[in-house]
Amino acid sequence: MAATPTSTVLLFTFLLSFLFLFLFHEAASVSGVSEEDDLSALLDFKAAVSGDPKEVLAGWGSSPDVCSWTGVTCDPVTRRRRVVQLVLRNQRLSGEVSPALGNLLHLRVLDLSGNHFAGSVPPELGNLSRLKFLDVSSNALLAGMVPPELGNLSRLSTLDLSGNAFAGPVPPGLGKLCRLKQLSLADNQFDGSIAPELTRIRGLEYLNLGGNNLSGNIPAAIFCNLSALQYIDMSSNNLGGAIPIRPDCFVPNLKFLMLWSNNLVGGIPPSLSNATKLQWLLLESNFLDGELPMLGGMRSLEFLYLSFNNLTSPQNNTDLEPFFASLTNCTSLRELGVAGNDLAGTIPSVVSRLSTGLTQFHLDLNSIFGGIPANLTDLANLTYLNLSHNLFNGSIPPDLSRMQRLERLDLSNNQLSGNIPPSMGPCQQLGLLDLSQNHLAGGIPPSIMQCVNLRKLDLSENMLRGVIPAGLSQLTWLFHLDLSDNLLFGAIPDR
Numbered sequence: 001m002a003a004t005p006t007s008t009v010l011l012f013t014f015l016l017s018f019l020f021l022f023l024f025h026e027a028a029s030v031s032g033v034s035e036e037d038d039l040s041a042l043l044d045f046k047a048a049v050s051g052d053p054k055e056v057l058a059g060w061g062s063s064p065d066v067c068s069w070t071g072v073t074c075d076p077v078t079r080r081r082r083v084v085q086l087v088l089r090n091q092r093l094s095g096e097v098s099p100a101l102g103n104l105l106h107l108r109v110l111d112l113s114g115n116h117f118a119g120s121v122p123p124e125l126g127n128l129s130r131l132k133f134l135d136v137s138s139n140a141l142l143a144g145m146v147p148p149e150l151g152n153l154s155r156l157s158t159l160d161l162s163g164n165a166f167a168g169p170v171p172p173g174l175g176k177l178c179r180l181k182q183l184s185l186a187d188n189q190f191d192g193s194i195a196p197e198l199t200r201i202r203g204l205e206y207l208n209l210g211g212n213n214l215s216g217n218i219p220a221a222i223f224c225n226l227s228a229l230q231y232i233d234m235s236s237n238n239l240g241g242a243i244p245i246r247p248d249c250f251v252p253n254l255k256f257l258m259l260w261s262n263n264l265v266g267g268i269p270p271s272l273s274n275a276t277k278l279q280w281l282l283l284e285s286n287f288l289d290g291e292l293p294m295l296g297g298m299r300s301l302e303f304l305y306l307s308f309n310n311l312t313s314p315q316n317n318t319d320l321e322p323f324f325a326s327l328t329n330c331t332s333l334r335e336l337g338v339a340g341n342d343l344a345g346t347i348p349s350v351v352s353r354l355s356t357g358l359t360q361f362h363l364d365l366n367s368i369f370g371g372i373p374a375n376l377t378d379l380a381n382l383t384y385l386n387l388s389h390n391l392f393n394g395s396i397p398p399d400l401s402r403m404q405r406l407e408r409l410d411l412s413n414n415q416l417s418g419n420i421p422p423s424m425g426p427c428q429q430l431g432l433l434d435l436s437q438n439h440l441a442g443g444i445p446p447s448i449m450q451c452v453n454l455r456k457l458d459l460s461e462n463m464l465r466g467v468i469p470a471g472l473s474q475l476t477w478l479f480h481l482d483l484s485d486n487l488l489f490g491a492i493p494d495r
Contacts, residue, residue, distance in 0.1 A: 037103050038083045039066050044100035051094035051116065075106065082106040089135070090114035097136070099124040109133040113160065116141060121161075123147035131156055137184065138163035148173040155179055162186040162208065170209070172197040180204055186233065187211035194218065194234075199225045210235040210258065217241035218259075224249040233258040235282065242266035243283075247274075254278055260305065261285040268293040268306075276300065284308050284337060292338070296326035301333055307362060308340035320368070321348035328353045337362035339386070346370035352378040360384040364410065367391055372411070377402045388434065389413040396435075398423045408432040412458065416440060420459075426450035434458040436482065441465065444488075449474050456480040464488055 046057050060069045066083060067074035073085035083104050094116040101110065102124025108131060118141035125134070126149025134156060136142060143165040150159070151173025157180060167189040174183070175197025183201070186208040193216030194209065204226050210233040218239055222232070229251045239262040246269060254275050260282045267290030268283065275281075278298050284307040292311050295301065304327075313320050320343065327333060333355035343366040352375035361379065364386045371394035372387065382403055388410045395418035396411065407429050416438040424433075425447030431454060440462040448457070449471035455478060464486040472481070473493040481492070 035066075035081050038081075038106075039064065041098075041100040041103040042066055042069065042072065042083070042086075045098040048098040048100075049093050049095040051092070053092050056088065056091045056093070073109075084130075085109040087111040088115070092116060094118070097122055097142075101125060102127040104128065105130070107131055111135045112139070113137040115139050118142065120144040121147055121150070123149040126150055126152040128153060129155065133158045135160040136164070137161060140164060142166065144168075146171045146174075150174065151176045153177060158182040160184045161188065164188055166190060168192075170195040170198070170214070174198060175200045177201060178203070182206040184208040185212065189213060191215070194222075194239075196221065198222070202226065203228050205229060206231040208233040209237070212237050214239055218244055220244035220249060223251050227251060227253070229254060230277075231256040234262070235259060236261040238263055240264065243269055243272075243288075245269040245272055247271045250274065252277075255300075256280040258282040259286070264288055266290070268311075270294075273297045279303070279332075281305070292320075292323040292343075294322065294326040296329040298330055299332070301330040303335045304330075304333065305335070305337040305362075306341070307337040308365075311338070311341045311343070313343055313345055315345075317343065318345040320345045321350055324348055324354070325350050327355075331355050331357075333358055335360040338366075339363060340365040342367055344368065347373050347376075349373055349375055351376065354379060357381060359405075362386045363390065364388040365390075369393065371395075372397055372416075374399050376400070379403070381405055383429070384408040386410045387414070392416055394418070396421055396424075396440075400424070401427065404429065406430055410434045411438070412436040414438050418442075420445050420448070420464075422447050424448055424451075426452075428453065430454060431477075432456045435462065437461040439463060443467075444469050444483075446471060451475070452477070454478050458482045459486065461485040468492055 043061055046060050049057060056070050066072055067081055071086055071088040072083055075082050075084050084106055085108060087109060089111050092115060096119040097117050099122035102122060107128050110131060113135045117139045121142060131153050132155050137160040145168040146166055148171050156177050159180060162184040165188060169192040170185060170190050172195040180201050181203060183204060190212040194214055196219050199219055199221035205228050207229060214237040223245050230253050235258045243264060250271060255277050256279060264286040268288055273295050274297060276297055277300055279300050280303045282305045284305040286309055288309040288311060292313055314322055328350060334357050336358060339362045346369060358379050359381055361382060369391040372392055374397040377399045380403060383405050384407060392414040396416055398421040401423040406427060408431060412434040419442035420440055422445045424445060430451045433454060436458040443466035444464060446469060449469060454475050457478060460482040466488060468488050468490040470493045
């Protein structure tokens with residue numbers, strides 16, 4: 001007998017209802033198992049924690065609702081009670097990182113930074129396919145090789161492993177993290193060369209490899225391929241070769257470039273002056289040579305350190321004016337260091353036109369000669385002026401007393417003569433005054449006793465005469481006083 005339309009509709013309705021109930025039951029079953037897996041994973045993580053002085057995990061397990069546990073966040077959008085964030089930064093936790101965290105399959109944020117975890121990073125973390133943020137920095141005792149499985153975290157935008165004891169080469173698999181924006185491997189024990197695979201991460205904005213044992217040359221592709229980079233730190237490594245910046249291979253948005261304390265050679269690339277957004281340029285303690293760069297295009301530059309290289313000035317290392325003149329365009333400059341380059345010549349008068357916001361000026365350990373320009377006092381916001389270990393002669397400009405914000409003044413190891421200006425005091429902020437190893441004569445001016453915050457006063461190895469002032473006892477913060485190798489007499493007063 002043929003089926004009637006009514007029976008067909010009823011059969012279809014029954015099958016549809018059965019299918020809906022079946023799918024609902026299965027989804028609920030899977031959801032329940034998954035939520036139980038999250039609970040089990042978190043309890044396994046807690047079991048691997050051997051120290052919890054702040055008792056942040058004490059409440060874990062007291063309720064089956066993991067979303068109420070300290071540091072745990074569940075999905076705020078859906079009703080599914082899935083863990084999406086585990087944030088336990090700076091909680092002084094110790095122990096090991098449990099592999100069970102790899103079962104939190106909906107996790108998007110994992111932050112265990114600033115604790116005392118030891119051991120290795122479990123490769124199971126590579127299972128967290130939804131993870132966007134991973135930070136285990138500043139645990140100090142996390143060690144071993146970084147598991148290559150972290151290269152499977154295709155959605156990761158931030159990876160911070162800094163401040164630990166990871167060793168071995170930088171994992172080339174990290175080059176697969178195509179969505180990565182921030183990568184910090186700083187302050188570990190990574191060695192070998194910089195993995196060229198890192199230059200495939202086209203959207204990378206922040207790269208910190210500083211404080212490791214990396215060697216070899218800096219890959220030119222970092223500056224050619226990674227056009228989104230704003231921050232590069234490769235300082236305190238063993239990197240060699242030249243700085244691979246050229247006009248056709250440059251990072252246009254770069255704001256911070258830190259390559260100090262390496263073994264870099266060659267000149268400072270002229271095309272670096274096109275980095276108009278650069279704020280920090282720290283190249284000190286390398287073996288760079290050639291003439292001081294012209295950096296007038298860096299109008300955003302705030303910190304410039306070229307100290308302890310082999311740089312020279314034009315005209316057979318006698319003309320410092322072009323360099324300082326170019327810096328007058330850097331109106332945001334706050335700190336300037338060109339110490340330890342054996343630079344010669346005199347300080348040009350144009351230095352008075354440097355940024356009014358300049359707070360530190362380091363010219364020590366060079367061969368600069370002539371007098372100290374009186375117009376240095378136009379840099380009224382200086383807190384640290386270091387002209388030591390040069391060949392300056394003549395007298396100390398009396399107008400230095402106008403620099404009322406000076407905290408440290410070091411003119412030692414020069415050929416300065418004449419008397420210490422009576423106007424040296426009062427200097428309310430001055431904590432260090434070093435005039436040692438010069439040819440200064442006369443007495444110690446009473447005005448120095450008005451520098452009430454002095455902590456170090458060194459006038460040794462001069463030709464000072466007269467009685468040691470009793471007023472030195474008024475300097476209650478003074479802990480270092482050296483008056484040796486002079487012609488002074490009398491007792492050093494008690495405080």
